[in-house]
Amino acid sequence: MSHPVRFDLTVKDLPRAWYNLPADFPEPLPPPLHPGTRQPVTPDLMTAIFPENLVQQEMSPERWIEIPEPVREIYALWRPTPLLRAVRLEKALNTPAHIYYKYEGVSPAGSHKPNTSVAQAFYNKLAGTKRLATETGAGQWGSSLAFATRLFGLECVVYMVKVSYQTKPYRGLMMQAWGAEVHPSPSEHTEYGRKLLAEDPECPGSLGIAISEAIEDTVKHPGTKYSLGSVLNHVCLHQTVIGLEAIRQMELAGEAPDVIVGCVGGGSNFAGLTFPFLEHKLKRGAGYRVVAVEPSSCASLTRGELRYDFGDTAEMTPLLMMYTLGHRFMPPKIHAGGLRYHGMAPSVSHAKKLGLIEAVAYPQTRVFEAGVLFARTEGILPAPEPCHAIAAVVDEAIRCREEGRKKVILFNLCGHGMLDLAAYDDYLSGRLRDAAV
Numbered sequence: 001m002s003h004p005v006r007f008d009l010t011v012k013d014l015p016r017a018w019y020n021l022p023a024d025f026p027e028p029l030p031p032p033l034h035p036g037t038r039q040p041v042t043p044d045l046m047t048a049i050f051p052e053n054l055v056q057q058e059m060s061p062e063r064w065i066e067i068p069e070p071v072r073e074i075y076a077l078w079r080p081t082p083l084l085r086a087v088r089l090e091k092a093l094n095t096p097a098h099i100y101y102k103y104e105g106v107s108p109a110g111s112h113k114p115n116t117s118v119a120q121a122f123y124n125k126l127a128g129t130k131r132l133a134t135e136t137g138a139g140q141w142g143s144s145l146a147f148a149t150r151l152f153g154l155e156c157v158v159y160m161v162k163v164s165y166q167t168k169p170y171r172g173l174m175m176q177a178w179g180a181e182v183h184p185s186p187s188e189h190t191e192y193g194r195k196l197l198a199e200d201p202e203c204p205g206s207l208g209i210a211i212s213e214a215i216e217d218t219v220k221h222p223g224t225k226y227s228l229g230s231v232l233n234h235v236c237l238h239q240t241v242i243g244l245e246a247i248r249q250m251e252l253a254g255e256a257p258d259v260i261v262g263c264v265g266g267g268s269n270f271a272g273l274t275f276p277f278l279e280h281k282l283k284r285g286a287g288y289r290v291v292a293v294e295p296s297s298c299a300s301l302t303r304g305e306l307r308y309d310f311g312d313t314a315e316m317t318p319l320l321m322m323y324t325l326g327h328r329f330m331p332p333k334i335h336a337g338g339l340r341y342h343g344m345a346p347s348v349s350h351a352k353k354l355g356l357i358e359a360v361a362y363p364q365t366r367v368f369e370a371g372v373l374f375a376r377t378e379g380i381l382p383a384p385e386p387c388h389a390i391a392a393v394v395d396e397a398i399r400c401r402e403e404g405r406k407k408v409i410l411f412n413l414c415g416h417g418m419l420d421l422a423a424y425d426d427y428l429s430g431r432l433r434d435a436a437v
Contacts, residue, residue, distance in 0.1 A: 005087050007249040009080035014072055015244040018237045021275040022347055023063040024282050029233075029350050032318035033308055041318045049218050049226040051127035054120065057234040065237060067119075074118045074151060078107045079241065083249035088377040095397040096406040098255060101413045102246045102273060105380065109174070111415030112269045113144035113229055116238035120227050121148035130223035131155035135185065135210030137265070137341070138164050138385065139171025140415055141229030146180035159185040159193075159213040162205035170419045185210040192216055192314045207266075207341045208327055212314035230266025231311060231320070231345045239272025242412060247276055250410065257288055257410035259396055263388040264292040264301065264359070267345030269414040275347075278356055290357040291396075292348065293388040295367070297435035300325050300344045301352060301359035309343055322349040339385055362391045363434035368427035370394050371417070383415035384423050 022029045031040040046055040057065060067075075086099040104112035124132060132154055136142030142158040149156040158180050165172055165184035172182045185205045186193035190213045196203050203209075211228075218226040228235055250256060260277055262270035270292050280286040294301055300323045309324040311317035324343040344352075351357045364384070371387035373394065374380065382390060389411045400407050417424065426432040 005085045007083040007252040009245060009248060011076045011080070013080055013245070013248065014075055015067065015241050016072070017064040017066050019240040019244060019276050019279060020060060020063055020065055020233070020237050021271070021278055021351070022233060023061055024279060025350060025354065026282070027350075027354060029346060030321035032320050035310065035315060035317070035319060038319070049215060051124050051129055051225055053123045053127055054234050057237060058232055067241075068122060071119050071122050075115070075241065080245045081106050081242070083246060083253070085253065086374075086378050089374060090397070092373065092377045093394065093397045093401065095401040096404070097397040097400040098406070098408045099393060099397060100250070100253065100257070100408070100410045102242055102249075102410070103380070104242065104269070104412065104414045105383075105416035107144075109140065109144040109147050110418070111140040111144065111383065112239060112242060112272060112412070113141045114147060115241055115272065116229065116235045116268065117141070117144040117148035117227070118151070119238040121145070121152040121154055124225055124227070125152040125154060129154065129225045131157070131221060132227045133157045133159075133214045133217040133221070133224055134227045134229065135159045135161070135207060135214045136164075136229065137161050137207050137210075137339075138383070139168050139175070139419070140383070142180065142182065143171050143174040143178070145227055145229070146175040146178035149180070150178045156180040157217060158182045159187060159210040159217070161185055161207060161210050162203065167422050168419060174419075185213050187213060189213070190216045206313065208311070208313035211312035212316055215312065215316045216314070230268040230341070231343070233347055235268050236271035236275065236345055236347050239268050240275050242269070242272035243274060243276030246273060246410065247280075255408045258407040259289045259291060259409045261291045261293060261389045261392050261396070261409065261411040263339065263385050263414065264294045264344065264348065265339030265341045265385065266343070267348035269412055271345060271348055273412040274357065278351065281356060291392055292352070292357055292359045293392045294359065294361050295339050295388065296361040296363045298325070298339060298341070299361040300342060301349075302361045304344070306349060306353060311343060320346050322346050323352065339388070360392055362388055365427070365432055365434050367391050368424070368432060372424070372427070380413065381417040381424070382413055383417040383420055386412065386414045389413075
C-alpha cells in the first residue's frame with residue numbers, strides 16, 4: 001500500500017496540559033444550582049462528595065491545566081494512542097472520503113475512561129481519600145476506576161446498572177480482578193436501592209439510579225469520595241488528551257478533518273476528541289462540522305430539553321443546565337449501556353446551544369450493522385457505544401460518494417467490543433430489535 005495508514009506519536013509527545021473549553025465559551029457556562037436553594041453551588045458544598053482539588057478543576061476559569069507528572073507516567077502505559085486511516089472501510093464503501101479514527105481501545109481497561117480515572121484516583125490520593133464510590137453503565141467506567149484505584153492503593157465500590165451487570169458479566173469480573181467491590185444497581189446496599197427494589201423487584205436500573213446509590217454510599221462512609229466517569233467539567237477536561245494528540249497526528253497525516261464525529265451518552269469521550277478542535281474553531285476560525293451521535297432510544301441532544309435538571313434519579317446531585325429527557329426517564333435495555341443516560345454534559349450541551357456542534361440519533365440495529373462492517377474491514381470489533389459514531393461516519397462517507405466530494409472524516413473509536421459479544425450474538429442471530437421511541 002503506497003500510503004501509511006497509522007500515525008503514531010511517542011511518549012515524549014504526551015500532552016503536558018489538559019484543555020478547558022469553558023474558558024473559551026463566548027457565553028459563560030451556566031453554573032450548577034443547589035438542589036434545595038436553587039442558588040449557584042459554592043465550592044464548599046461540592047467538597048461533601050468530591051476532593052477539593054477536583055472541585056477547583058471543576059470550577060476553573062483557566063484554559064490550560066497542567067497534567068501532574070505521576071499521571072503522565074501512568075498515561076505512558078498506553079498513550080499516545082494510535083490514529084489510523086480506515087482505508088479498507090473506504091474501499092468497501094467506494095467513497096472518495098478519507099476516514100481516520102483515534103483508537104482508545106488500547107488502554108488497559110479497553111476504553112478511553114482511564115484518561116480520567118487515573119487523574120481522579122491521583123487527586124483523591126493526594127487529598128487523603130481512602131475509598132471511592134461510583135456508578136457504571138456498560139462497565140467501561142467501573143473497570144477503569146477499579147484499575148486506577150488499584151494503582152494508587154485506594155478501595156473502590158461500583159454500582160453497576162443491573163441490566164448491564166446481567167448482560168456484561170465479564171466487565172464486573174474485570175473490576176473484581178482489580179480489587180473492586182461490585183453491586184448490581186438498584187441494590188440492597190443502599191436505602192434508595194432497597195426502596196426501588198421494593199417497588200419493582202425486576203427494575204433494570206439506570207445510570208441515574210446508580211449515581212444516586214453511589215452518592216448515598218459516599219456520604220455514609222467516612223473517608224469515601226464520589227467519582228464520576230462522565231458529564232462534569234473536570235471529567236471532560238481529563239479526556240482532552242485524546243483530541244490534543246489527534247491534532248498533532250492529523251498534521252502527521254498531512255490532512256485536516258472536515259467532519260469530526262463521536263458517540264455521546266454523558267459526553268466525556270465526545271468532549272475528549274472534539275473540545276481541542278473546538279478551540280481551533282473558536283480561536284482560529286476552523287470550519288469543522290462536529291457531530292455528536294446518540295441512541296435514538298435515549299436521545300437527550302435531539303429529543304431532550306435544555307434546562308436545569310438533576311444528574312441522578314433520587315435528586316441528590318446539584319441541578320445542571322443540560323439537554324435532558326428528565327431525571328426519572330427509564331431508558332430501554334439497549335446494548336450500548338454507556339449511552340443510557342438521561343442527560344448530557346453541561347459543556348457539551350452549551351456547545352450545542354451555541355451552534356458549535358450538531359447531533360443525530362440512530363437505532364441499535366443500524367448501529368450494529370455499522371459495527372460489523374467495521375470489524376469485517378478494519379479488523380477491530382468496536383464496543384456498541386462507538387458503533388454509533390461509525391454509523392454516522394458510514395452515512396457521511398456514502399454521501400461523499402453520491403455527491404462526488406472528498407471529505408476528511410475523523411472519529412473516536414473509544415473502546416473495543418471483546419466483552420460485548422452477547423450483544424453481537426443478538427445482532428448476528430437476528431434477535432436484536434430496535435427499542436420503541
